[in-house]
Amino acid sequence: MYPVVLFLHSWVRWIVAVAAVVAVARALYGWLGKKGWAKLDDQLGLLFSTSLDVQMLLGLILYIFLSPITRAAFKNFGAAMSDGTLRFFAVEHILYMVIAVVLGHVGRTLSKKATQATAKHRIAAILFGLATLAILLAIPWSRPLFRFG
Numbered sequence: 001m002y003p004v005v006l007f008l009h010s011w012v013r014w015i016v017a018v019a020a021v022v023a024v025a026r027a028l029y030g031w032l033g034k035k036g037w038a039k040l041d042d043q044l045g046l047l048f049s050t051s052l053d054v055q056m057l058l059g060l061i062l063y064i065f066l067s068p069i070t071r072a073a074f075k076n077f078g079a080a081m082s083d084g085t086l087r088f089f090a091v092e093h094i095l096y097m098v099i100a101v102v103l104g105h106v107g108r109t110l111s112k113k114a115t116q117a118t119a120k121h122r123i124a125a126i127l128f129g130l131a132t133l134a135i136l137l138a139i140p141w142s143r144p145l146f147r148f149g
């Protein structure tokens with residue numbers, strides 16, 4: 001079970017990362033170019049927030065049930081704080097990613113509520129942009145980029 005969920009979590013990272021970059025680029029283009037709000041803008045926001053939700057679910061399954069890293073951290077949480085890898089996965093990774101999930105959802109809700117197209121694009125650009133920043137900072141880039149098996 002652990003290798004399957006780790007494999008999925010590793011690959012879904014790319015769906016999230018690509019969806020994030022495309023959604024932010026499109027929102028910036030709409031905001032700065034004063035474009036109208038199209039169905040594609042809504043679909044990109046939906047893809048970004050949904051892929052983030054799936055990734056959070058996989059991550060929480062690893063965090064709570066499967067990961068030997070978090071299991072080791074939970075054995076002695078105080079001592080884990082002085083180990084860079086244990087602290088990263090037990091605290092920093094989850095914290096930044098939960099912030100990203102919240103920013104993604106708030107960005108989508110507020111941009112849907114806004115009445116003017118420029119405001120919709122601006123809100124999406126800023127909040128999706130901040131979420132993307134948190135994601136890029138918290139991805140463990142030292143682990144395999146493309147995990148096979």
Ligand code: HEM
Pocket residue numbers: 006009010012013014016017052055056057058059060062063066067068069070089093094097098135139140143144147
């Ligand atoms: C609340 C949300 C999340 C939680 C609780 C979580 C939890 C975890 C845990 C516990 C691990 C270590 C697994 C192990 O090696 O035993 C891990 C690894 C990883 N996480 Fe997350 N994660 C979350 C969100 C995300 C997001 C949003 C991304 C990227 C978009 C991401 C990308 C990764 C990557 C790339 C790895 C390394 C996978 C590998 O070694 O192949 N995580 N995560």
